[in-house]
Amino acid sequence: SVSKPASPMAGSGGGTGAKHDHKPATREAELKITGMTCASCVKTIEGHLRRVSGVASVAINLVLERGRVTFDPSLINAQSLCEEIEDVGFDAEVMSERNIDESVQSATAVLAVRVDDIHHKPTADKAIAYIKQLPGVLGCVRARRSSHVRITYNPHLIGARQLLQRIADEGGIDGQWAPADDLQEDAKSGALGEERSLRRDFLSCLVPGGVVLVLAMLYSRHSMPRWLGREMLPGVSVCAVLMFIFATPIQF
Numbered sequence: 176s177v178s179k180p181a182s183p184m185a186g187s188g189g190g191t192g193a194k195h196d197h198k199p200a201t202r203e204a205e206l207k208i209t210g211m212t213c214a215s216c217v218k219t220i221e222g223h224l225r226r227v228s229g230v231a232s233v234a235i236n237l238v239l240e241r242g243r244v245t246f247d248p249s250l251i252n253a254q255s256l257c258e259e260i261e262d263v264g265f266d267a268e269v270m271s272e273r274n275i276d277e278s279v280q281s282a283t284a285v286l287a288v289r290v291d292d293i294h295h296k297p298t299a300d301k302a303i304a305y306i307k308q309l310p311g312v313l314g315c316v317r318a319r320r321s322s323h324v325r326i327t328y329n330p331h332l333i334g335a336r337q338l339l340q341r342i343a344d345e346g347g348i349d350g351q352w353a354p355a356d357d358l359q360e361d362a363k364s365g366a367l368g369e370e371r372s373l374r375r376d377f378l379s380c381l382v383p384g385g386v387v388l389v390l391a392m393l394y395s396r397h398s399m400p401r402w403l404g405r406e407m408l409p410g411v412s413v414c415a416v417l418m419f420i421f422a423t424p425i426q427f
Contacts, residue, residue, distance in 0.1 A: 201231065201275045203332075204253040205310060206242040208235065210265040223263050227251060236308040242267070243310055245275065275332070283313060284330045286338060289323050302342075309333065309341060383421040390418050 211217060217235045220242070224233045229250025235242040244256055253269045260267040290302050299317060303324065306315040311332030317324050328338060393399035394414055403414040 201245060202248045202253070202272055203243065203245045203275050203310065204256060204272045205270040206244065206253070206257060206260070206267050207270050208240050208242050208260060208265055208267045211235075211237050211240065213237070216265070219263055220260055220265060224256065224259060227256070227259055230256070234308055236305075239305075239308070241270070241308070243308070273332075282329050282331050283327055284335070286326045286328060286335050287323055288326060288339065288342070306342060309338065312338070380425050383424055386421045387418055387425070390414055390421075394418075 208220065211220070214237065217237050221233045221235055224230050224244060229247040231245040231247065233242065233244050242260075244253075246253075246256065253272050257267040257269060290299070303315050303317060306312055306324065306326055309328075311329045312326060313329060314327040315324055326338065328335075333341075390399070390403070393403065399414060403412065403417075405413050407413055407416055
């Protein structure tokens, strides 16, 4: 009789080389989750899913009622993830699924976006929180002392144009693409502005700081003029009042 060649699956378990070379495929599911009312609900769901075998990462947005879960499909599927969420008291349904291979997972790109009202803290917090939860976004930071945010994303999962469109349409954030050079210019101008601010603060503290230092030396050596030791209030000398007056601008 003619023997059949061993299948790749059968051989993968016997040879140690094949076993170590095998890397399970990865999928990402976007879920619609309802019933959440606070950050504690988010922590409950995320904590529960992270303990489930096969789940690699979990990111849930309370406001949008969306969850993004990366998992190993050989151990669990998207529908089972919904059932796990329902087990802790919330409703969930699968919105979309996609395969993610290793090369796709490691790809990164950077996008600079100008947000008009980024200097308004609630607007900045809202913009950054929304951008971070978008599928394919790896990180989002605000460029210091500028109106730009720097978004690191996976171009295989979301494109720059799609990213800008979702920020505007779903997030209600007026963001516009900015050249990467703008970030460098903002960084330079921000550094120069901070340097000028520090120099100004230092110079403004020289005079009051010098006065406080001289008064402290006179007080410690008991060699200050008699009028400085005169009490303005019981236990409070003129020297102490002057030190308080000149030290206050240094502190604030």
